[in-house]
Amino acid sequence: MSEYQLYCFAQSGNAYRAALMLNLIGADWQPVFVDFFKGETRTPKYRAEVNEMGEAPVLAHGTKKLSQSAVILSYLAERTGRFKPQGEDGRLEALRWIIFDNQKVNGFLGPYRFLKNFARPAGDPAVLTFLKGRIDGNLAVVDQRLGKAPFLLGDQPTIADISLAGYLYYPAEEFGFDIGAQHKNIGAWRERIRALPGWAHPYDLMPGHPFTP
Numbered sequence: 461m462s463e464y465q466l467y468c469f470a471q472s473g474n475a476y477r478a479a480l481m482l483n484l485i486g487a488d489w490q491p492v493f494v495d496f497f498k499g500e501t502r503t504p505k506y507r508a509e510v511n512e513m514g515e516a517p518v519l520a521h522g523t524k525k526l527s528q529s530a531v532i533l534s535y536l537a538e539r540t541g542r543f544k545p546q547g548e549d550g551r552l553e554a555l556r557w558i559i560f561d562n563q564k565v566n567g568f569l570g571p572y573r574f575l576k577n578f579a580r581p582a583g584d585p586a587v588l589t590f591l592k593g594r595i596d597g598n599l600a601v602v603d604q605r606l607g608k609a610p611f612l613l614g615d616q617p618t619i620a621d622i623s624l625a626g627y628l629y630y631p632a633e634e635f636g637f638d639i640g641a642q643h644k645n646i647g648a649w650r651e652r653i654r655a656l657p658g659w660a661h662p663y664d665l666m667p668g669h670p671f672t673p
């Protein structure tokens with residue numbers, strides 16, 4: 461068995477953060493498929509044995525089971541020293557961007573893409589319009605930041621960047637708009653992250669693609 465097991469599925473940008481980190485650090489890991497679209501995360505078994513919060517991703521390492529991608533990224537950065545923000549200021553700054561990302565960037569992109577592509581019945585247009593407005597505004601905040609330095613915290617990529625990667629590599633057709641074309645600094649940052657050794661697309665890294673309803 462591999463050193464790390466990651467409970468995940470291909471369509472999850474939340475899980476992609478953890479899968480990408482594991483790959484970028486060259487960890488010995490294997491995915492454990494979570495059948496999210498069949499409701500696995502909502503079963504009593506999943507909640508009792510994997511994650512009481514009923515979410516993926518979950519990282520299993522020895523006797524530990526960690527959820528929340530921010531916690532998983534922090535754990536792996538602490539253990540390996542890779543993509544670890546430097547000093548107290550760096551740690552707090554990374555946390556600031558990770559919370560902003562979780563709540564307002566990928567935190568809106570994920571549900572938006574879900575409602576557009578996977579929800580049955582499809583999402584209410586008024587909800588999609590609301591989310592799109594928030595997405596545009598919050599991506600603009602990130603774009604401005606990435607106009608000042610190659611990565612969120614400066615010259616080197618950290619776990620804040622890996623968190624931001626969440627939903628940003630899924631095909632533009634799944635959103636109905638092209639994030640990199642509309643936000644040029646994010647587009648350039650996306651290519652810098654893509655160039656890191658070990659980078660892989662979420663559909664190549666995690667099981668469950670293509671999606672079959």
Ligand SMILES: N[C@@H](CCC(=O)N[C@@H](CS)C(=O)NCC(=O)O)C(=O)O
Pocket residue numbers: 471472473474475496501502514515516517527528529530562570
């Ligand atoms: N803040 C969490 C979000 C995790 C999350 O919402 N995951 C989704 C899958 S992409 C999930 O499992 N949702 C459970 C549900 O909707 O029942 C993280 O970053 O890990």
